[in-house]
Amino acid sequence: MADNEKLECLKRLQEVLQEKFSLEQQVESLPADLRKEESLLRTMEREYDDLSALSEATVNEAKSLSIRYEDAFQLRTGYEKQMEFLSTQREYEALSKQLEDAKVQEQTLLKQRNSKNKEAERLKTELAAKEGEVEAQKAKVEEEKAKVDSELSGIGEKIAELDAQCLEIKGSTISDELYSKFCNIVRKKSGVGIVPVHGQVCMGCDRVLPVQFVIDLRLKQENNEIDYCPYCSRIIWYEQLDPETEKNYIFEQLESRGAGSESRASSGEEKVQDSDTYDESMEGGFEDF
Numbered sequence: 106m107a108d109n110e111k112l113e114c115l116k117r118l119q120e121v122l123q124e125k126f127s128l129e130q131q132v133e134s135l136p137a138d139l140r141k142e143e144s145l146l147r148t149m150e151r152e153y154d155d156l157s158a159l160s161e162a163t164v165n166e167a168k169s170l171s172i173r174y175e176d177a178f179q180l181r182t183g184y185e186k187q188m189e190f191l192s193t194q195r196e197y198e199a200l201s202k203q204l205e206d207a208k209v210q211e212q213t214l215l216k217q218r219n220s221k222n223k224e225a226e227r228l229k230t231e232l233a234a235k236e237g238e239v240e241a242q243k244a245k246v247e248e249e250k251a252k253v254d255s256e257l258s259g260i261g262e263k264i265a266e267l268d269a270q271c272l273e274i275k276g277s278t279i280s281d282e283l284y285s286k287f288c289n290i291v292r293k294k295s296g297v298g299i300v301p302v303h304g305q306v307c308m309g310c311d312r313v314l315p316v317q318f319v320i321d322l323r324l325k326q327e328n329n330e331i332d333y334c335p336y337c338s339r340i341i342w343y344e345q346l347d348p349e350t351e352k353n354y355i356f357e358q359l360e361s362r363g364a365g366s367e368s369r370a371s372s373g374e375e376k377v378q379d380s381d382t383y384d385e386s387m388e389g390g391f392e393d394f
């Protein structure tokens with residue numbers, strides 16, 4: 106069989122395209138980790154702001170309690186001084202009552218002030234720790250960003266090289282139209298856009314092609330033309346196997362295939378499918394790329 110220049114070209118193109126598409130996938134997935142770290146940083150910054158506001162409010166409350174305590178202290182000591190200058194029992198009883206109330210108020214405010222001061226101290230420590238965490242996370246994001254940027258630019262350069270390589274391989278052998286169609290097929294079919302046909306079976310989708318279709322395919326191939334699998338839309342080429350092996354791929358011999366099955370199991374029920382008509386309803390029917 107004469108070499109089909111187009112097919113050889115497409116096979117080489119496929120290798121380069123596979124590499125290119127896998128790099129493009131990396132470009133898509135690379136910044137995902139960075140976005141996760143950035144989102145974590147934003148959450149931590151919000152938590153820091155909330156804590157900072159709470160800490161400030163607590164310090165202010167402690168200050169206010171401190172002033173009120175000082176006032177209560179002055180009031181109580183003032184009453185105590187007045188006690189020394191009382192002349193009547195009636196005045197004494199009235200002032201005693203005021204002094205008792207003032208003492209209670211003073212003690213209450215002292216307790217509240219001390220407890221608020223403690224809380225303010227605790228929040229200050231917590232805030233300092235949170236600040237450290239935010240700074241660490243910021244550094245992590247910067248580091249990740251630099252890493253992603255450098256990797257992305259490296260990958261971008263490599264992709265440009267592969268693009269150039271594709272154009273070189275393509276040359277004038279493959280038309281622009283076929284090239285773009287083939288790129289789409291390789292991309293959509295997980296990197297496999299050109300597959301051999303063994304006997305009557307497409308190695309891309311494992312389906313049995315009609316006898317006449319394979320005969321036509323072989324003729325086209327000799328005339329430097331290409332054709333597509335009517336089931337999976339991949340470009341197909343007939344690969345000559347040794348007669349013993351090829352027997353396994355001839356329709357009449359495919360006794361172990363289950364209809365619609367993707368694999369050629371060597372065991373199982375003897376069930377054959379009608380290969381002379383294309384079943385349009387079959388999963389993964391022909392797509393026009």
Ligand SMILES: [Zn+2]
Pocket residue numbers: 307308309310311312334335336337338339
């Ligand atoms: Zn196929």
